[in-house]
Amino acid sequence: MVKDPDAEERLDRAFMALGDPVRRGIIARLSRGPATVNELAEPFNITKQAVSRHIQVLEHAELVTRTRDAQRRPVHLNAARLEALTAWIDSYRLTHEQQFRNLDSVLAEMTGDDAGANEREKK
């Protein structure tokens, strides 16, 4: 159980894990509550073993955790980790939007002091 194997690697694993329709389906199901491997495997026509490995991938990505209940091992969603992903995306999404605002103000300055009004007036 490694503690912080570099934040980059954690993002690698989490984003990669979501890049598969079966695993996203599992996440979607778990958002409505915990489930066992058999329950999670039911909607897919692949073997239970394959689903079991998908769950291991999600677990390694820290997107889900597992508890124990007799011979069952219910899987739970780890919403905190999902939040980390939106945080990453939004960080750059907002930087990008800020970039546009800066460009706009530069152009506004040009048109105010100078000549201009020649670029970027669509919409």
Add this chain to the structure above:
Amino acid sequence: MVKDPDAEERLDRAFMALGDPVRRGIIARLSRGPATVNELAEPFNITKQAVSRHIQVLEHAELVTRTRDAQRRPVHLNAARLEALTAWIDSYRLTHEQQFRNLDSVLAEMTGDDAGANEREKK
């Protein structure tokens, strides 16, 4: 140029694309403005060809677009696609939180009408 190759596949490609540190680095750089392949390749010690292919992956995932400027092909971030990813994540994140609220109200009902007050009072 396929139009809508199923929304699931688009998510596959986009999440998968972000599951690589080089490609996330490219996205991070592009959030500050467009850049050429050479500029994007500079921080990484892999060949320019390898970076070129990473960009193709991002392009296929619709996370970036390309324009043309003489022999240069500047890469631009497609923030709208990033937004679609946070929308997907948040949808299930919120479902999950709602699930907890429902559980709370069920428990509150039990403690009100009945006996109870035995579970979930931390915080």
Add this chain to the structure above:
DNA sequence: GTTGTAATCAACACGTTTGTTGATTAACGC
């Protein structure tokens, strides 16, 4: 104990990804 159920482990096949090097296309500057 035996039987049944839940889940994982092990070995293997197949396809995809990611990197390399070397050749090629495309546009510019002189």
Add this chain to the structure above:
DNA sequence: GCGTTAATCAACAAACGTGTTGATTACAAC
């Protein structure tokens, strides 16, 4: 035209991911 720069294409090797089947572990119920 010629050389330079930007970028991609092509072929290949190594590594990885995802699915299969068959054996195995762990627990519960009788």
